[in-house]
Amino acid sequence: MLATAERWILRGLEAILVILLAGMVVMVFGNVVLRYAFNSGIDLSEELSRYFFVWLTYIGAVVVMRENGHLGVDTLVGAIGPRGRLICMILSDAIILACCVMLLDGTWSQHEINATAVAPVTGLSMGYVYGVLYFAGIGVGLITLGRLIRALTGRLGPYELAEFAGDYSGNPSHNLKGHLE
Template identity: 60%
Template sequence: MSRIVDWFFKALEALLVLLLASMVVMVFGNVLLRYLFDTGIDVSEELSRYFFVWLTFIGAVVVGRENAHLGVETLVARLGDRGRKLCMILSDLLIIVCCAVFFWGTWQQAEINATNYAPITEISMLWIYGVGFFTSIGLGILALLRILRVLTGTISEHELKAFAGDYSDDAAHALRERLE
């Protein structure tokens, strides 16, 4: 199972690279076309915006797996292991609530977005904003799994240190090993 999850996240990382590279080519190509020929490709402008949305939301799930989202560790760093675990559970519960709200909002807008079409590519806007389903489910599952690891006692000491902002070589190395 772990290999499937690892493969899935490697595929997501490859997709992120593809999206970013495509954005660079489309935007740079349009800049050159506008500079040299006073024209541009409208489709590339629209697609690069959509790719940026997808890049951001898919990237949020990838970064969530690596526990690399921004955090405020000032208070958590002063707590012991029990306090850190409690803060971890509370923050993950808040993440799950936010993911549920985000999913519900995406669900409520899905019908409207499905019948709205992009002005140039004429693709359904659900393809653009529907990425909210993926992000809310992905981050919600990651938070739920971390809560389960804390409750079952399988969370590592290194991950607890990283949660509190301790990224010493020892803790960072152990976290990288767990992710690989």
């Protein structure tokens, strides 16, 4: 049940990413055509495409975190044994959690300023733009916390430690068939 809900959430986030990217492409391409063909442009699209990019980046960070796709020092971690990998994973996850806490604290501290500031063209509250940091901090934090708890309690999936070292061959969700189902 949980795996099905998780799969739907990830697919929903991926759909949002596709919509944001498509919106960016349409707005930027449209502005380029208008600028060079008609010597005009739409200011709204320039500002919105930047905000779409911010949201795309942070929502994408959560999706990539769930898929264990962030950058890592695979050569170093792959060279040490399973016990060393586990220790590195626990330390890494503790640092990530600390960063998530700092991100959320900083976003909360800036919330009032961002909520009252408005974008110059759209008039949107900047709270909508930077509000994605709440989502990113909580999303990455929960994913990391779950993995850290599994690591500390010995319930880590056999493929998770391998993925931490850069080996993605053991997880069935990373093959093409797993993505099409």
